[in-house]
Amino acid sequence: KYFYLGGFxxxxxSSLLKLGDCENVWIDKNLIHDGxxxxxxxxxxxxxxxxxxxxxxxxxxxxxxxxTSEGMYLGANEGKEIMQNSVIALNHVYNCRGTxxxxxxxxxxxxxNWIVKNYIHDCNYPCITVYGTGxxxxxQIEGNLVLRSNDNGIQIQGNANVLFNISINAKGAAFSSQxx
Numbered sequence: 001k002y003f004y005l006g007g008f009x010x011x012x013x014s015s016l017l018k019l020g021d022c023e024n025v026w027i028d029k030n031l032i033h034d035g036x037x038x039x040x041x042x043x044x045x046x047x048x049x050x051x052x053x054x055x056x057x058x059x060x061x062x063x064x065x066x067x068t069s070e071g072m073y074l075g076a077n078e079g080k081e082i083m084q085n086s087v088i089a090l091n092h093v094y095n096c097r098g099t100x101x102x103x104x105x106x107x108x109x110x111x112x113n114w115i116v117k118n119y120i121h122d123c124n125y126p127c128i129t130v131y132g133t134g135x136x137x138x139x140q141i142e143g144n145l146v147l148r149s150n151d152n153g154i155q156i157q158g159n160a161n162v163l164f165n166i167s168i169n170a171k172g173a174a175f176s177s178q179x180x
């Protein structure tokens with residue numbers, strides 16, 4: 001609780017930065033790159049009041065082409081772990097390749113999060129993927145710029161307000177809303 005991590009360069013390892021059972025954590029102004037799987041993972045325990053801001057995250061799975069290579073993996077499949085009441089803002093996320101490669105992926109059941117003004121480009125999967133909240137408070141996806149996805153630019157399952165985003169050169173749809 002009540003932890004700040006700022007101004008670091010984080011290189012190598014599987015998940016470059018792994019957050020467990022935590023709240024009121026601020027991850028700010030870090031360079032996170034060249035790992036073997038995920039840039040920032042918050043998927044092993046419930047998390048709340050995370051503030052992930054002003055980070056540069058690139059090539060998260062560069063060292064293992066079979067990795068999933070997400071820039072950020074927030075929450076867990078089927079709502080087993082959730083992220084709530086958090087802000088993901090002003091980050092630069094790119095070169096997410098590997099077997100999946102979402103830029104920012106917010107998993108099922110995570111709610112009341114604000115993904116705002118991020119610059120995300122060159123991803124295999126959608127630059128931003130957001131699943132439903134399980135009928136909890138909506139997520140807000142606002143003012144992001146996404147470029148050059150090999151899939152959809154932004155993909156939302158539901159329970160989200162999606163406002164003022166720009167999606168350019170996605171191989172799929174610029175914006176897609178579909179059930180997972």
